[in-house]
Amino acid sequence: MAEPDISGIFSRMTSSKAAAPRLERAGRLLGAAALACCSLACSDESAPKAAEPSPSVWVGEVEGSDVKVALAQRNGAVTLFFCGGDDSYMTDTRWFAEDALPNAAFSFTNGGWTVDGAIEKGVASGSVQTETDAVRGWTAAGVDPRTIAGLYAGVAPCGKLGLIVTQATPDDEPSGQGTCLRVEASGSIVEQVNPVRLERLRSTPEISVTVASAPDEQFTVLPVASAER
Secondary structure: OOOOOOHHHHHHHHHHHHHHHHHHHHHHHHHHHHHHHHHHHHHHHHOOOOOOOOOOEEEEEEOOOOOEEEEEEEOOEEEEEEEOOOOOOOOOOEEEEEEEOOOOEEEEEEOOEEEEEEEEOOEEEEEEEOOOOOOEEEEEEEOOOOOOOEEEEEEEOOEEEEEEEEOOOOOOOOEEEEEEEEEEOOEEEEEEEEEOOOOOEOOEOOEEEEEOOEEEEEEEEEEOOOOOO
16 A cells, blocks of 8 residues: 655744744734834823913903903902993993902992902903993803903003903904003093004014104003913
């Protein structure tokens, strides 16, 4: 009887044994790669996220009126400015400046005005009652640091200059509403302030304005506090 030819079987078995070390090495490499990926994923999950900067300037309005409101926080103190529009600047313009800002609610009382409010989740809101008007609500949102929105102040012969600039996004056209306020023994004298051009560069943060009593002169207002730019 002829003996079966088994050389092919041995050849196949020999080939399988030779491949085993290569497969084992490949498995070790794949395992190491998987472990590295897992370590990177765990590292990313455990890495603390950078906290977003809190707003330091808020701009908004008083409900049911043409009054703008701006709030600026600087060095643990707050400046609050109500600026009346065409119909209300004579009666509804008032500064509440450099009072400590509590962690929760705040309240101001001055010259027949009562203001209260709080800052929660990046939005400032509250109520205001003037000498001549009933209680109204007010709301102000944190400004976009890419815009020129904010609260600006300066001085001129007419008194203290105040300008509230509103600009929701960099693509929106900015608008400004301002007054010049001087307090005398006989009462307050208020004039409207008009920006010459609402444009502010990083190197020159001031804005030029004019006032009704000196239309041919220009005066400068600067940010009361700056958003993180």
